[in-house]
Amino acid sequence: MDQRNNKMGWLFTSPYLIYSLIFFFGPLIWSFFLSVTDWNLIAPTFNIIGFENFMDALKSPSVHSAFWVTYKFMLIFVPIVTVLAIAVAVLVHGLPRFKSLFLIGFFLPYLSSGVVSSLIVKGLLSYTSPLNVFLRKIGLDIDWLGTPLSALFIVGLILAWKFTGYYALILTSGLASIDKEVYEAAAIDGVTERQRFWRITLPLLYPSLYTTLILAFGVTFGIFTEVYQLTGGGPNNATNTWQMEIFKQAFTNLQAGYASAVALLASVATFISIFIIRKLLEIWGKRNGWV
Amino acid sequence: MIKKSLGVLLTAALATTMLSACSTGQSSTGNSGSGGSSGGVTTIEFWAAPNPTQQAYWQEMAKAYESEHSNVKINVSAIKESPTSEASIQSAIAAKSAPTMSENINRGFGAQLADSKALVPLDTLDGFQDIIKERNMSSTIEPWKFADGHQYVLPIYSNAMLFGWRLDVLKELGYNEPPQTYSEIVELTKKLKDKYGDKKYLWAKADLADPTAWKRWFDFYMLYDAASGGNKFIEGSQFTGDQKAGEEVLTFVDNLRKESGLLARQVTDPFENGVGVFTDVGPWTFTTWKEKYPNLKYGENFTLSMPPVPDGMDPKDSKTFADTKGLVVYASATKEQQAAAIDFIKWVYADAANDAKWFEQTNLPPARDDLTTNDSFKAILDKQPELKPYAENVPNAVPPMDNAKYNDLQTIIGTEAFNKVVKGEISPADGWANMKKAIESALQ
Numbered sequence: 001m002d003q004r005n006n007k008m009g010w011l012f013t014s015p016y017l018i019y020s021l022i023f024f025f026g027p028l029i030w031s032f033f034l035s036v037t038d039w040n041l042i043a044p045t046f047n048i049i050g051f052e053n054f055m056d057a058l059k060s061p062s063v064h065s066a067f068w069v070t071y072k073f074m075l076i077f078v079p080i081v082t083v084l085a086i087a088v089a090v091l092v093h094g095l096p097r098f099k100s101l102f103l104i105g106f107f108l109p110y111l112s113s114g115v116v117s118s119l120i121v122k123g124l125l126s127y128t129s130p131l132n133v134f135l136r137k138i139g140l141d142i143d144w145l146g147t148p149l150s151a152l153f154i155v156g157l158i159l160a161w162k163f164t165g166y167y168a169l170i171l172t173s174g175l176a177s178i179d180k181e182v183y184e185a186a187a188i189d190g191v192t193e194r195q196r197f198w199r200i201t202l203p204l205l206y207p208s209l210y211t212t213l214i215l216a217f218g219v220t221f222g223i224f225t226e227v228y229q230l231t232g233g234g235p236n237n238a239t240n241t242w243q244m245e246i247f248k249q250a251f252t253n254l255q256a257g258y259a260s261a262v263a264l265l266a267s268v269a270t271f272i273s274i275f276i277i278r279k280l281l282e283i284w285g286k287r288n289g290w291v
Numbered sequence: 292m293i294k295k296s297l298g299v300l301l302t303a304a305l306a307t308t309m310l311s312a313c314s315t316g317q318s319s320t321g322n323s324g325s326g327g328s329s330g331g332v333t334t335i336e337f338w339a340a341p342n343p344t345q346q347a348y349w350q351e352m353a354k355a356y357e358s359e360h361s362n363v364k365i366n367v368s369a370i371k372e373s374p375t376s377e378a379s380i381q382s383a384i385a386a387k388s389a390p391t392m393s394e395n396i397n398r399g400f401g402a403q404l405a406d407s408k409a410l411v412p413l414d415t416l417d418g419f420q421d422i423i424k425e426r427n428m429s430s431t432i433e434p435w436k437f438a439d440g441h442q443y444v445l446p447i448y449s450n451a452m453l454f455g456w457r458l459d460v461l462k463e464l465g466y467n468e469p470p471q472t473y474s475e476i477v478e479l480t481k482k483l484k485d486k487y488g489d490k491k492y493l494w495a496k497a498d499l500a501d502p503t504a505w506k507r508w509f510d511f512y513m514l515y516d517a518a519s520g521g522n523k524f525i526e527g528s529q530f531t532g533d534q535k536a537g538e539e540v541l542t543f544v545d546n547l548r549k550e551s552g553l554l555a556r557q558v559t560d561p562f563e564n565g566v567g568v569f570t571d572v573g574p575w576t577f578t579t580w581k582e583k584y585p586n587l588k589y590g591e592n593f594t595l596s597m598p599p600v601p602d603g604m605d606p607k608d609s610k611t612f613a614d615t616k617g618l619v620v621y622a623s624a625t626k627e628q629q630a631a632a633i634d635f636i637k638w639v640y641a642d643a644a645n646d647a648k649w650f651e652q653t654n655l656p657p658a659r660d661d662l663t664t665n666d667s668f669k670a671i672l673d674k675q676p677e678l679k680p681y682a683e684n685v686p687n688a689v690p691p692m693d694n695a696k697y698n699d700l701q702t703i704i705g706t707e708a709f710n711k712v713v714k715g716e717i718s719p720a721d722g723w724a725n726m727k728k729a730i731e732s733a734l735q
Binding site for chain 2: 040041042043044122123125126127128136141143144145146232234235236247250251252253254
């Protein structure tokens with residue numbers, strides 16, 4: 001019986017195993033091989049150059065910018081999207097009816113094309129747009145995409161707009177799972193609205209919040225479309241993300257080996273960062289007695 | 292037993308489905324994975340620029356050629372632009388499914404491909420010299436020779452990039468024609484700002500502050516080619532930039548900035564909407580203008596000029612950047628395919644009427660020496676006088692560098708010098724010095 005179950009287990013997990021072999025381990029090994037060569041994929045010959053690509057990447061100013069830009073985006077995007085997602089989730093959860101309809105409304109930006117939303121934002125921020133004409137009239141002339149800090153904020157805000165509905169969806173299901181009796185008991189005890197949120201809702205929402213925070217931190221390592229469309233990584237590499245850097249090296253400079261090395265460095269940075277963030281979130285949860 | 296067989300079958304079906312999902316959908320025949328010879332018919336794959344008019348042109352040419360040459364079949368399709376046409380070509384070569392030939396290759400990308408031995412040196416193919424002679428393009432193709440002495444790319448069109456001027460605004464400021472020297476333009480900028488303040492700029496273009504490599508073709512190189520008399524900037528792996536000319540260009544840009552004449556910000560069609568009065572214009576623009584800005588009329592509210600020159604230089608000697616792309620034959624093609632490819636091109640360019648058709652359909656000036664003297668093009672130029680200055684200046688246009696690292700090198704021009712000067716972050720002399728140092732280091 002155990003042997004039969006064993007076989008069935010292998011059978012049912014085999015699609016995932018095969019999928020992983022083909023689409024994960026295969027490319028990973030291939031990428032590592034490329035990263036130790038100077039091959040551009042099309043030359044008939046290439047040299048094994050060891051870790052030279054990695055050393056070059058570690059010394060490259062644009063790789064340094066990709067590393068730091070990720071954390072800058074984290075500082076902007078994660079707090080904004082988290083606060084907005086919680087606000088949307090709490091507001092929608094408190095609605096007497098049509099909750100799903102409102103949630104779908106907030107979820108729509110997530111389905112929209114990053115290219116289209118970036119182009120719309122580009123138009124809105126144009127020097128001659130009504131917004132900028134008005135701002136100049138009151139003495140504010142802002143080069144939105146040409147100043148490092150504002151360019152980072154613009155991209156961070158577009159992403160927050162896009163992901164708020166998606167995270168709100170996860171948080172809403174978290175709110176729905178909170179037992180109403182807890183609130184009723186609290187009401188009998190006379191807790192205020194503020195206490196209700198900080199002492200009951202937030203702690204019981206922690207598992208869902210943990211998921212959305214991990215997802216949000218993860219997003220910052222994969223930013224590409226908005227940056228590609230709006231700033232091209234500029235000004236002065238201020239918005240140059242890992243994905244932008246890999247794209248430039250692989251598809252513009254045709255340096256497949258070097259791009260693979262950058263991609264592997266990016267995955268190491270992502271893995272370590274997410275690991276640390278997870279640990280910090282767990283410590284935060286434990287310290288407050290939420291887990 | 293049946294259950295065991297079902298399990299195996301299920302696994303096999305899943306694996307097959309996943310593997311088939313990896314397929315690009317392209318058929319793979321012949322040695323290069325694209326075309327080949329069968330039953331006495333040689334099939335060649337031709338990748339045209341991802342532009343409907345160019346694709347239609349080559350389809351028409353292929354059809355006409357096939358009707359006269361039953362032993363050759365030409366499949367014309369557009370180069371995929373996802374993520375870029377260069378990346379699509381690179382992937383195709385890596386996947387051994389490169390076409391026999393393709394157009395839309397700039398000289399820098401041609402150098403990258405040639406460096407990787409992915410291209411056939413065209414001058415080694417029988418019939419290539421006949422093409423040069425019959426198409427009357429000996430002078431135009433001369434600067435296309437690569438550092439190793441071979442010709443890898445046959446230029447199809449050559450846009451001698453020009454600057455457009457808003458003639459209506461110039462007239463308001465008391466000018467009947469565009470100024471041609473740096474000090475004249477700075478003087479005009481002062482008048483423009485006095486009259487319009489922050490409503491109008493001399494040169495309004497977000498690209499001025501963007502370090503993307505190709506953007507330098509349409510600002511720095513246009514000015515530099517004019518100031519240096521067409522100096523090549525980089526030859527092979529040597530930096531040969533003309534310091535005096537380079538610093539003059541950067542100083543000119545800096546002076547425009549000081550006069551608030553530059554707007555390196557995102558603006559929707561600044562020249563067309565009159566926010567900027569001066570900008571680089573390629574002949575492909577006119578088709579868009581006809582549809583989107585029909586009020587823009589050549590000679591009425593806009594005109595064209597060669598790039599301005601530093602004070603003391605004769606504007607008549609001005610050179611400019613050649614936005615030019617050409618055709619290549621891939622090394623992965625069989626000898627039969629290479630021979631068929633060159634014969635097809637020879638057939639197309641043996642008749643000037645085919646170049647005239649190209650010019651008429653695409654507005655892109657054929658890369659020929661006789662564009663203004665050959666009667667085949669007269670009717671087109673008479674009908675569209677705005678194309679005349681492009682045709683006249685084909686011999687004054689300098690093609691891009693043939694260095695495989697052109698992306699990195701041109702990015703340096705922006706990040707170390709041009710973009711910084713536009714933003715007032717560095718002096719022209721320091722910008723040039725930093726750029727030179729960084730380029731020389733990158734060339735090593």
